[in-house]
Amino acid sequence: MYSIQEVAQICDLSPHTIRYYDKEGLLPFVARTKSGNRTFSDTDLELVKLICCLKNTGMPIKEIKKYMDMVVEGSGTAEERKQMMIAHRREVARQMDEMRKNLNIIDLKIKFYETGRH
Amino acid sequence: MYSIQEVAQICDLSPHTIRYYDKEGLLPFVARTKSGNRTFSDTDLELVKLICCLKNTGMPIKEIKKYMDMVVEGSGTAEERKQMMIAHRREVARQMDEMRKNLNIIDLKIKFYETGRH
DNA sequence: GTTCGACTTCGAGCGAGGTCGAACTAAATC
DNA sequence: GATTTAGTTCGACCTCGCTCGAAGTCGAAC
Numbered sequence: 001m002y003s004i005q006e007v008a009q010i011c012d013l014s015p016h017t018i019r020y021y022d023k024e025g026l027l028p029f030v031a032r033t034k035s036g037n038r039t040f041s042d043t044d045l046e047l048v049k050l051i052c053c054l055k056n057t058g059m060p061i062k063e064i065k066k067y068m069d070m071v072v073e074g075s076g077t078a079e080e081r082k083q084m085m086i087a088h089r090r091e092v093a094r095q096m097d098e099m100r101k102n103l104n105i106i107d108l109k110i111k112f113y114e115t116g117r118h
Numbered sequence: 119m120y121s122i123q124e125v126a127q128i129c130d131l132s133p134h135t136i137r138y139y140d141k142e143g144l145l146p147f148v149a150r151t152k153s154g155n156r157t158f159s160d161t162d163l164e165l166v167k168l169i170c171c172l173k174n175t176g177m178p179i180k181e182i183k184k185y186m187d188m189v190v191e192g193s194g195t196a197e198e199r200k201q202m203m204i205a206h207r208r209e210v211a212r213q214m215d216e217m218r219k220n221l222n223i224i225d226l227k228i229k230f231y232e233t234g235r236h
Numbered sequence: 237g238t239t240c241g242a243c244t245t246c247g248a249g250c251g252a253g254g255t256c257g258a259a260c261t262a263a264a265t266c
Numbered sequence: 267g268a269t270t271t272a273g274t275t276c277g278a279c280c281t282c283g284c285t286c287g288a289a290g291t292c293g294a295a296c
Contacts, residue, residue: 004273015273016255023275024253035262037273050227053220061253082231089224096217098174099210105171106207113200122243133243134285141245142283153292155243179283 002040010045011052018048025065026051028072047071057092120158128163129170136166143183144169146190165189175210 004015011018021027022038029047030038040048047068054064067084070077122133139145140156147165148156158166165186172182185202188195 014255017253019274020254033262033273035273036275037262050223053223055253056216057220057224078231082228085224085228085231089221089228092217092221092224096214096221099214099217102171102175103207103210103214105168106175106203106210109168110200110203110207113196113203132285135283137244138284151243151292153243154245155292173283 002045004038004040007040007045007048011048013048013052021051021061024061026061026068028068054088057088058095059088120163122156122158125158125163125166129166131166131170139169139179142179144179144186146186172206175206176213177206 002010004018007013008015008018018027018038022030027038027044027048029044030040031044033039051064051068054067055061063084067081070081120128122136125131126133126136136145136156140148145156145162145166147162148158149162151157169182169186172185173179181202185199188199
């Protein structure tokens, strides 16, 4: 079991941010100790990592919440979750493509400066 | 010469956003007509496109402003601008790398769902 | 000469995603 | 039993990047 501090360090988040995620409903799976402290299992940790992955690829908090709610709901939602991931995958691929194009523009700009045509 | 509306359409921005960019100092090069309307040359248009490229790759408004101020300042700032572009290029490459890793995680997740281990 | 449409400035408001601090609690150490 | 450390809640605040609306101006068409 991991404390909020440990999860924060592993996932490069602040404990504040993790509590914020919890408040927003992203962590419906997190258990508490007797004294009310959040406690994360290995499975929970993996889910937090997934949250980071989705967040860092631009999925809004609200949509991540939907996904996590479905995870808690159980295997009946597996197909819907899969479809969500597939849709998000497409979106990420699109973003990377745009990135590539912009990287190209930046490279051209650098070449301009290198050939002195600035 | 292009009107604000035309630039907006070409660059997929709203006229509001372009005025906001101007207010923030991103467009120190923009000329005005007698009656005070903004008017963009082809060179200006290219700079607006560059602004979009930098913005879409995560460069903050304030840093874009610095760059544009240097553009207006003239060729004396060329080396500094080049260094800025090189630094940004690195940052974009880093982002793309992170993207790739995250795409991989998403792909694994999809595979999990496909093999029924959800 | 008035009406229209596209522009102008200005300042307020908004949504997303945190970020922070105050006040409190619980368990562990001295 | 007092202190320290790590956690808790709650609500206020912050930054970024817009977004919008009100009120006004200008030039062209009718």
